[in-house]
Amino acid sequence: MAHDDSQVTEKANTPSSGLAVSIDDAVQNPGLPPHRERITDKDPKADKAAERTVYTLFYLSVAASIWAVAAYMLFPIEDMEFTSIRNNNMYIGLGIAFALLAIGVGAIHWSKSIMSDKEYVEERHATRGSEETRAHVVKEFETANEESGFGRRKMIRNSLFAALAASILPGITLFRGLAPNDGKDPVALLKQTTWDEGVHLTRDPSGTRIKASDVTLGSAFHVIPETLLDVSHDDGFLNEKAKAMVLMVRMRPEQITEREERKDWSYDGIVAYSKVCTHVGCPVALYEQHTHHLLCPCHQSQFDVSDEAKVVFGPASRPLPQLPITVDDEGYLIAKSDFTEPVGPSFWEIH
Template sequence: MSNDDSKGVEKVQGPSSGLAVSIDDPIENPGLPPHRERLTDKDPKVAKRAERTVYTLFYISVAASIWAVAAYMLFPIEDMEYTSIRANNLYIGLGIAFALLAIGIGAIHWSKAIMSDKEYVEERHPTRGSDETRAAVVEAFKTADEESGFGRRKMIRNSLFAALIASILPGVTLFRGLAPHDAENSPVDLLKQTMWTAGEHLARDPAGTRIKASDVTLGSAFHVIPESLAGLSHSNGYLEEKAKAMVLMVRMRPEQLTEREERKDWSYDGIVAYSKVCTHVGCPVALYEQHTHHLLCPCHQSQFDVSDEAKVVFGPASRPLPQLPITVDDEGYLVARSDFREPVGPSFWEMH
């Protein structure tokens, strides 16, 4: 590097060429490269063929979405058989994958082969545009619509709309499997009935051993299931019944409980039992904070006050946890007085 004091210009000596270049010289704007026309720009037949390819891909997406919905019905996961579950996952997954893939390939081919690919230069300005400029923007959107062919190429536009709408259907269909369903009973009826009945012993989860009231110390929390649940096998509804009947039991001082008059006999000597199924979306409420007497749902942080009938004190849950009425038998073991007096689980199951 050398300095030319007479001209006030700094020069850089190239290592191989021996040329000196002034860094003060402005770099000339090379401009845009020459525009290369595509075959679809030159030949209307090629453009028409590209258009047919695009809307064919969109209609393939529609067919794949419909197939995913059909696969859900043809291979019901409720059969609980390995081959049915495997086929359900495989064919629904393939349908959704092809539906989304066809939309993606079609959109890319549309943009590369049919939409205008001319380059434009737009000068930026730091201030809000005038009314004339804003009107020009509206005109630019109209021009873009014309160049994309969105408004003019009805087959592509309509097939895209059909593909996008159809792609939602498999997901909507799969939501059906989240709700308990029965030929005769509604979800609300099913969730109103659990394995808890009058005289059903409270048992430790998962051991299934009975619990004496004297063994429940102050401040302790027990995970509880109906004793008769142990008689069910996994193929005979064990998990389904447990999901509805699981309970968390806590002991506090009786004077710490806020109870309505009609619920005073639902607890026993400060021992209360509440459904573990969160009333938001059904996650298990299993975290107990002894000092605040709050139950916490780990999924979305809903909190319930055990000392006040498990009322919601924080989070998205919309109603208290259902309480299980309890008492003791002649031997001092804890038993249920009855089933829950309201449906367990998320509040939306109550909507007909």
């Protein structure tokens, strides 16, 4: 009998014993924890101090944004000196970083110290609510406005608006650096490079002239105009190179699609295109031999050099400008003219 009782006991303790416990009995809803008031809920002086902290942070953000704009002018990057570039990047970056940080810290402090922190449960359903429900939602927004103090705490609201508006200014100011600052029309400057009729194509950076017979099928050459070799850094070598740099490739002539007016812009399957991406001006230097595509590494725009460098993918809005080329009496590649259109980004409205 003792043996039989043991078996019954073991069976009763197994999952198959037939004992059933409901989920409601096993897991009880603990409910919301007791609400603990913050010091700002109990002390009006603490509440006022927290409010001052928030709008002070927002106004510090405004000051930091203004500093970033001032740093752009105080440390001009156009000097092209190492210390100027370093200071320009450092001080503008610090200004923008602190401006955004102050907005973030101020917003978090506002939500944790001043806005209502009472817990509540909101039931949701997938269907569109009735008009009564929609009216209730509007009321909820009004309640949220009241609890956050957004409409009532004018100093916080106005300082936040000022901080957000000011945070945009450094970015807008930096756009100025994308255009030449010598008072000339940027489109005209981008349309004129050191390429000209009869200028030899040379390897970058060696400056060696290139014979057409040395350009093999599928090869790609980074090219600069020979006239650029006489330009010193003090006279703007980097600026001129940025406009005149070219990528030259060779394909079979039958692989090239050309309009009738461009039939003589290439030479025996050799074509030359500007390396300046027409999206935002990054150097397009990655050539895929099998597809004849040029890839811009910045934003993945792709250009088909077998079809007048037309855009086949990415955000660029127009083809790369083509440099008309031919050869001289000795077989060296030369330019037939400058680019016939401005190089560079299309946001100058140059296409």
